[in-house]
Amino acid sequence: MSLTLEPAADPDDDASNPSTARPFSEIAGARLSRRSVLAGGVLAAAGFLTTSLVGPPAAVAAPPGGQDRGGRGLLGFEPVPPGTADEVIVPRGYTARPFIPWGTPILGSFPAFAPGTAEEGGPAGNTAAEQAEQIGMHHDGMTYFPLHSGRRGNEHGLLVLNHEYTDEYYLHRAQFVDGYKPTSAEGVRKSQNAHGVSVVEIERARSGEWQVKRSPRNRRITATTPMSFSGPAAGHRLLRTAADPAGSTPLGTINNCGNGETPWGTYLTCEENFNGYFRVDPGHGGEDAALQTRYGVGGDRNGWAAHDPRFVVRAGDANEPNRFGWVVEIDPLNPRSAPVKRTALGRLKHEDATVHVSRGGRVVVYMGDDQVNEYVYKFVSAANWRSMRARGTSPLDEGTLYVARFTDDGRGEWVPLVHGQHGLTPENGFADQGDVLVKTRQAADRVGATPMDRPEWTAVDPRSGTVYVTLTNNTGRTIANAANPRTRNQWGHIVRWDEDHGDHTATGFSWDVFLLAGPGDGADGSTIAAEDAFGSPDGLWLDPDSRAWIQTDGTQPGGANNQMLAADPYRTDRNGVPEVRRFLTGARQCEVTGIAMTPDQRTLFVNLQHPGEDGDSSWPGLDGVTTPRSATVVVARDDGGVIGS
Numbered sequence: 001m002s003l004t005l006e007p008a009a010d011p012d013d014d015a016s017n018p019s020t021a022r023p024f025s026e027i028a029g030a031r032l033s034r035r036s037v038l039a040g041g042v043l044a045a046a047g048f049l050t051t052s053l054v055g056p057p058a059a060v061a062a063p064p065g066g067q068d069r070g071g072r073g074l075l076g077f078e079p080v081p082p083g084t085a086d087e088v089i090v091p092r093g094y095t096a097r098p099f100i101p102w103g104t105p106i107l108g109s110f111p112a113f114a115p116g117t118a119e120e121g122g123p124a125g126n127t128a129a130e131q132a133e134q135i136g137m138h139h140d141g142m143t144y145f146p147l148h149s150g151r152r153g154n155e156h157g158l159l160v161l162n163h164e165y166t167d168e169y170y171l172h173r174a175q176f177v178d179g180y181k182p183t184s185a186e187g188v189r190k191s192q193n194a195h196g197v198s199v200v201e202i203e204r205a206r207s208g209e210w211q212v213k214r215s216p217r218n219r220r221i222t223a224t225t226p227m228s229f230s231g232p233a234a235g236h237r238l239l240r241t242a243a244d245p246a247g248s249t250p251l252g253t254i255n256n257c258g259n260g261e262t263p264w265g266t267y268l269t270c271e272e273n274f275n276g277y278f279r280v281d282p283g284h285g286g287e288d289a290a291l292q293t294r295y296g297v298g299g300d301r302n303g304w305a306a307h308d309p310r311f312v313v314r315a316g317d318a319n320e321p322n323r324f325g326w327v328v329e330i331d332p333l334n335p336r337s338a339p340v341k342r343t344a345l346g347r348l349k350h351e352d353a354t355v356h357v358s359r360g361g362r363v364v365v366y367m368g369d370d371q372v373n374e375y376v377y378k379f380v381s382a383a384n385w386r387s388m389r390a391r392g393t394s395p396l397d398e399g400t401l402y403v404a405r406f407t408d409d410g411r412g413e414w415v416p417l418v419h420g421q422h423g424l425t426p427e428n429g430f431a432d433q434g435d436v437l438v439k440t441r442q443a444a445d446r447v448g449a450t451p452m453d454r455p456e457w458t459a460v461d462p463r464s465g466t467v468y469v470t471l472t473n474n475t476g477r478t479i480a481n482a483a484n485p486r487t488r489n490q491w492g493h494i495v496r497w498d499e500d501h502g503d504h505t506a507t508g509f510s511w512d513v514f515l516l517a518g519p520g521d522g523a524d525g526s527t528i529a530a531e532d533a534f535g536s537p538d539g540l541w542l543d544p545d546s547r548a549w550i551q552t553d554g555t556q557p558g559g560a561n562n563q564m565l566a567a568d569p570y571r572t573d574r575n576g577v578p579e580v581r582r583f584l585t586g587a588r589q590c591e592v593t594g595i596a597m598t599p600d601q602r603t604l605f606v607n608l609q610h611p612g613e614d615g616d617s618s619w620p621g622l623d624g625v626t627t628p629r630s631a632t633v634v635v636a637r638d639d640g641g642v643i644g645s
Contacts, residue, residue, distance in 0.1 A: 014296070014371075015371065015476060016293065016295065016371065017294075017372075017441070017445070021448050021450060021451055073568045073570070073579060074546065074566075074568040074570070074571065074644065074645070075547070075571075075579060075581050075644060076644070077093070077566075077581065077583065079532075079581035079583070080583070080584070081582070082533070082557075082558060082563070082582070082585065083563070083586070084559070084560055084561055084588075086588045086612075086617050087587060087619065088586060088608070089585045090584050090635055091583060093638050094637055094638065095636055095638060096584070096633050097209065098619075098622060098633055099210055099631060100159070100202075100212065101622060101629040101630065102134075102135055102136065102137045102138070102629040102631070103126065103131075103134045105133060106133065106135060106198065107133040107219070107220060108132075109133065110214065111130040111133055111134065113134065113623075113625065115625060124173065125171075125172070127186070127190065128186050128189035128190035128192075129193075131193040132193040133220065134220075135198050136163030136193070136194045136196055136198055136222075137166045137167065138163050138165050138167070138609045139163060139164075139594060139607035139609055139630045139631065139632060140163065140164040140258065140259075140593050140607060141162045141258040141259030141269070141270065141594050142160065142162065142607055143159075143161075143259055143261045144597065144605060145159075145265065145332050146598070146599055151600075153598070154204075154598040154599055154602065156201075156202075156203045156204070157201075157202065157598070158201055158202070158217060158333070159199075159605065160199050160200075160267045161200075161594060161607065161632065162196075162197055162256035162258070162594070163194060163196055163197065163630075164255055164257055164609065165195070165254075165255055166194045166302065167180075168181055168191060168302060168303070170627055170629075172187055172190070181303025182302075182307075183303075184307065188304050188308055191223075191302055192224055192252070192254075192308075193220070193224075194222075195222055195223045195252075195254050195255070195256070196252070196254070196256060197253065197269050197330060198220055199218060199219040199220075199221075199330075199335070201213040210603075210634055217332070219332075221269075221330065221339060222252060222253075223253065223254050224252045226249060226251060227250050227253070227328065227338055228248060228250070228338050228339075229248055229250060229323075229340070229343055230340050230343065230394060230397050231344035231394075231437070232343060232397075232433040232434055232437055233347075233434040234248060235248050236434035236438060238434065238435070238438040238439075239323055239434075239438065241320055242316075243310070250323040250324075253324075253339065254277055255271055255324075256272070256328075257270050257272035257350065258270050258350070258352025258457050258539070258594075259594075260327070260352060260354055260355045261355060262355050262396075263357055263363065263385060264389060265333070266329050266330060267329070267331075267332050268327050268328070268330075268353045268355070268365075269327070269328045269330060270327055270328075270352055270353055270367075271325050271327075271328065272349045272350055272370055273349055273370075274321065274349070275296045275297045275298070275325075275349075276298070276299040277299075277300070277302055277311055278297050278298060278299070278305065278312070278313050279300040280297060280298040281313060281314045284315035284316070287429070288313075291322065291439065292321065294439075294441050295321065295325065295441065297321045298313075325347040325348055325350065326341040326347055326350070327342050327345045327350055327365075328340065328341050329396060342394070344397050344398065344401065344437065345396060346401050346417070347437060347438050347440045348369040348374070348375075348441055349369050349370050349374070350367055350369070351368040351369070351456045351457055351458075352457045352458060353367050354367075354459055354460055356460045358380075358504035359504075359505065360383075360384055361383075361384035361385055361386055361387070362381045362382075362383065362384060362385065362395075362505055363381045363395045363396075364378055364381075364504040365378060365379040365396070366458035366467060366469075367379070368452075368455030368456050368457065368458055368469055369455055370455065370456055370472075372454050372474045373451035373452070373453075373474070374451065375403050375441075375444045375449040375451070375455065376403070376455045376458070376469055377401060377402065377440075378402050378414060379399055379400070379401050380399050380400050380402070380504075381398065382395075382400075383398075400416050401417045401440070402415060403443075403449040404449060406511055410510055410511055411508065411509070412509045412511050413508055413509075415448070415449065416507075417437075417440065417443045417447065418433070419432055419433040419435070422447040423446045424436050424446060424447070429442070430446075452471055453473060453474035453493070454474055454492070455469055456470040456471065456538045456539075457469070457470050457538060457540040458540070459542045459548070461542050461548075462542060462544055462546065464546070465504065466496050467496060467498075467499070467509075468495070468496045468514060468542070469495055469496070470537040471493050472492045472536050472537060472538050472554060473490055473492040473535070473554060473555075474489045475488045476488070491518035491526060491536065491557075492536050493516045493517055493537070494513070494514040494517075494537055494550070495511060495514060496511065496513075496514045497510060497511035513527075515527050515577065515578060517534055517536070517537055518535060518557065519558070520532060520533045521533075527577050529580070532565065532581065532582060533557040534557065534565055535554060535556050536552050536553055536556070536562075537550050538551055538552055538553035538591070538593060539551030539552075539553070539564075539592065539594065539595060541595045543601060543643075543644070544601065545642070545645070546569060546570065547566050547568065548566065548569055549564060549566055549583075549595055550565045550566070551563075551593055551594075551595065551606075552591075553591040553592070553593060561585050561586050561590065563584060563585045564583050564584040564585075564592045564606060565580050565581060565583055566580070566583050584633075587612070587619035587628075588617040588619070589610065589611060589613045589614055589617055590608040590609060590611040590617070590619070590630075592607075592608060593607050593608075593609050594606065594607035594632075595607075601642045601643055602636065602637065602640060602641065602642060603634060603635075604635040604643045605635075606632070606633045607631070607632050608620075608632075608633060609630045610630060611628040611630065612628030613628075
């Protein structure tokens, strides 16, 4: 089955935001239309945006060393064409190898992967207990933690990666019913054990290939792993359940999407579309019903509720969904430590959590809420992170959560989500700060945040400090404007901003559009060349040299496979459009997501998620297994050079 030009229906793309605040699409149109007049630009008769209106914020300057002495810029590889084959393609002079696919043994008895069969009475594949000792399903966000300083750290480290969700058909094969849901408690446990996070120790062998080490550091964190809450909402009435009346010890993490890394060496995993795992029984309303509606709770997509009562929302015990939607901190070096859900960072469909150290040593965490018409957030710690940790306080427990409001003139404001301010008061349904954090979306609605077109990954340029966010798409858009003339934003775009005075703790910023994705044929307003065509930007990361790595998840121009591109923010054409080159194309029907590098930037790790989700793939095809499996791809230059240069 081949990819189609129209995006597939996805219930997570449906809006659950009742806010009447002005959407970002309209603000961008007004902002850039005004700039066209000021700059002397001319809009085409059809109302399309001229590319001269898209360029860098005035404060952005090329970073030291951003271009080599020959002025060749940051991108030194030969771009690859769009791909449609069931394989991974990288530029000439590079090699890509699949690594740690779903089912790779890392713990316990190290059980080999057994895919099972769809034939009636055939083998069912690995057991639930075996899945708990293997790499999980549907790889996503990822970080590499070196285990040594210096050169050795580039060859030996921990790879920590998320597993966003499960494809129940491929997971169970012989054990499924209509909708491909598991039919037994054993099947539910296997599905839950394929979720979460993997911590795996890896080392580069003399042959140059990476291998898994049988290490006591290896770990699986699943949908049933004991955890704790911290921060202002810990123990809150909205987090208490019959099984945990103290509201302090949640079980598990699910739908783990993007990630973050702290300067003190821990991993942040982000709970995204948790809402669809629950079955909502009738018989309750009021605050419970409002919360469920605003977060879209319900659907029982995996069939867990039939065999695990924790995923049934019922009158008198309706708070279990509130225990998901958080950023979870994991210490990868301590396999005995309990993961911690940091409530000060708010509850939403967290796409990722980009950590940046700002002036005075305060940590700033940028986050997107991945659903149409949702918001962009940031958290600022109360003090210097080193001093907070010296006092025994987590920098992620004390601070201020903000939500972004964009204005037509290219300015923006970070509005604090603090109890007692901006209408976040008891008479409006916010009894305390715990209420504000559990009801983060409602709090953002109340303060008039700007609805965005599916805010996904955030990233910070390590040299200039410019912040980026990918906006994947919003096919429900009905407002046409100069910046995005399509009434259905099928292709998405990327926005960036500079915080005032270069201070990431500031409450004001200047924003602009980095690029508008699409076919690049001049007929849809996209600001990229046709040879660089892409759609649905999702994953995003800026490496130490400021290359912007862009990963896609969704419809691509021409029905091509998803891909990864690199952009040079400091090498632009006369219209201010950055140079973009396609670096990698994925297998059929996969998402390209998750990215990490060794410190020397000579090994690149990229994840391919759900290849063949509609049956048209056998990638990666390792050890004779034809079942499509999510996996990490290890990319290196044949000459051992810096990736992308």
